[in-house]
Amino acid sequence: MSKFSLTPKEIVQELDKYIIGQDGAKKSVAIALRNRWRRQQVTTDIRDEIVPNNIIMIGSTGVGKTEIARRLSHLVQAPFVKVEASKFTEIGYVGRDVDSMIRDLVDNSYNIVKGEHERSVHLKAVEMANEAIMDLLLPPLKDAEKESADYLRYQSTREKMFIKLMAGDFEVREIELKVQEDASAPMMQIFGPLGMDDMGMNLQDMLGTALPKKSKIRRLSIAEARILLTQEESQKLIDEEKVQHEAIRRAEQDGIVFVDEIDKIAGERSGGGPDVSREGVQRDILPIVEGSTVKTKYGTLVTDHILFIAAGAFHNSKPSDLIPELQGRFPIRVELENLTEEDFVKILTQPKSALLKQYIAMVGAEDVKISFNQDAVEEIARVAFEVNESMENIGARRLQTIMSKLLEDTLFALPDAKTKSIKVTKAMVVKTFKDTMADQDLSKYIL
Numbered sequence: 001m002s003k004f005s006l007t008p009k010e011i012v013q014e015l016d017k018y019i020i021g022q023d024g025a026k027k028s029v030a031i032a033l034r035n036r037w038r039r040q041q042v043t044t045d046i047r048d049e050i051v052p053n054n055i056i057m058i059g060s061t062g063v064g065k066t067e068i069a070r071r072l073s074h075l076v077q078a079p080f081v082k083v084e085a086s087k088f089t090e091i092g093y094v095g096r097d098v099d100s101m102i103r104d105l106v107d108n109s110y111n112i113v114k115g116e117h118e119r120s121v122h123l124k125a126v127e128m129a130n131e132a133i134m135d136l137l138l139p140p141l142k143d144a145e146k147e148s149a150d151y152l153r154y155q156s157t158r159e160k161m162f163i164k165l166m167a168g169d170f171e172v173r174e175i176e177l178k179v180q181e182d183a184s185a186p187m188m189q190i191f192g193p194l195g196m197d198d199m200g201m202n203l204q205d206m207l208g209t210a211l212p213k214k215s216k217i218r219r220l221s222i223a224e225a226r227i228l229l230t231q232e233e234s235q236k237l238i239d240e241e242k243v244q245h246e247a248i249r250r251a252e253q254d255g256i257v258f259v260d261e262i263d264k265i266a267g268e269r270s271g272g273g274p275d276v277s278r279e280g281v282q283r284d285i286l287p288i289v290e291g292s293t294v295k296t297k298y299g300t301l302v303t304d305h306i307l308f309i310a311a312g313a314f315h316n317s318k319p320s321d322l323i324p325e326l327q328g329r330f331p332i333r334v335e336l337e338n339l340t341e342e343d344f345v346k347i348l349t350q351p352k353s354a355l356l357k358q359y360i361a362m363v364g365a366e367d368v369k370i371s372f373n374q375d376a377v378e379e380i381a382r383v384a385f386e387v388n389e390s391m392e393n394i395g396a397r398r399l400q401t402i403m404s405k406l407l408e409d410t411l412f413a414l415p416d417a418k419t420k421s422i423k424v425t426k427a428m429v430v431k432t433f434k435d436t437m438a439d440q441d442l443s444k445y446i447l
Helices: 008-016 023-041 045-049 065-075 099-120 122-137 150-166 187-198 203-207 222-237 240-254 278-290 324-328 341-349 355-364 374-390 397-406 408-413 426-438 440-446
Strands: 055-058 080-084 174-181 214-221 256-260 293-296 299-302 307-312 332-335 369-372 421-424
Touching: 008 023, 008 065, 023 055, 023 065, 023 240, 023 307, 023 332, 065 080, 065 256, 065 307, 080 099, 099 122, 099 240, 099 256, 099 278, 099 293, 122 150, 122 174, 122 222, 174 222, 214 222, 240 299, 278 324, 341 355, 341 374, 341 397, 355 369, 355 397, 355 408, 369 374, 374 397, 374 426, 397 408, 397 426, 426 440
Parallel strands: 055 307, 055 332, 080 256, 256 307, 369 421
Antiparallel strands: 174 214, 293 299
8 A cells, every 4th residue: 555545543553663652643643644645535626625634732842742743754755844933933023934934845845856756767877877987988989980990999998898897897996077066055155054044035046047057177986976977867867847846746735844832932922122922923824824825946835735733832821822813723632641651661662763772773883782671671761750750851852861871881982892792780770870860950960
């Protein structure tokens, strides 16, 4: 079955491989994703009237909100962008404009589509690159020379050299290659990293095609030259207009925008001075979520069918503090649960990318085997849970801090010819955190 037509149950099963618990949130996003496929099967005029059921996920940091949205997009290879609502400001103030989230989404969509097209022409591009390398090693004969008696000798020599090239005999040999450089690159130094985006449209992208291309001669190994020539030949084989059109279409129909920290813009305008209105930011975001047209460097995009997933802790506010119009555009609300000790044990061991598996792989790179006793895993989970309870709850991210502290000396000592295996025990975990856990001030500083 295509990834784009997974059933809700199949979507949840895939998410379960990476995310522990949070069944309610997984169910909601699975339905929302399947509804997209259902809408695309509708052939009547009502198809355009079916809009996504946008979602607000409520929960503390580190409980899996971002991971659910990110894994969802990876699952179906959909364009995805994460933005922080608190980084936007009301029009007229310094800051990012809300349209930039859509331009970022289209950039991501373009990269996905471009990558697919590059892979589809890769073999042909490599073949053309090798022919170009042969022309540099042994320049082609002119038409008049092809009539001479030396032509057969030339053909024989070229065939022999080509066999050697394919066998890898020339990989370190250097050749001179004319390499194009982007003449518009210095413009980024003029505007800086944020200036271009604040202007609404990327000036470099608008003018880049009109600017002349500079080139210079570089001396490269054949292996290096093949990479550059393959990229160059790929661009010739790809229909850029087709890529851009598909990038826009996919962003419109399959795009997912994850708006984090939406609780930071909930509430009324704060008093005292020319402060930026949180309500104003909401009203700027509203047209994007409702459905509007945004100009991008790849073309014009309509946001009507983009899936928006918002998230926030809502410790000092609630979704009803958002303006009514924006609330109405997020009809699905799901609350994520705080993680328990048992959840931490599962997070450490069960997901495909579980933290313990990551450390086993990293230590394995030093030809050392590391293992964790079950009681050690439970003690790590207990420490993480207690630290979250006694300080700010940062969810599963606390495990990163705990593991880093626990294995700090071990990772520093490697590689060590005498060390071939390491076993992490409960006693080792207790010893590492005994003094730190007892001293609250020290605990806050270290953990």
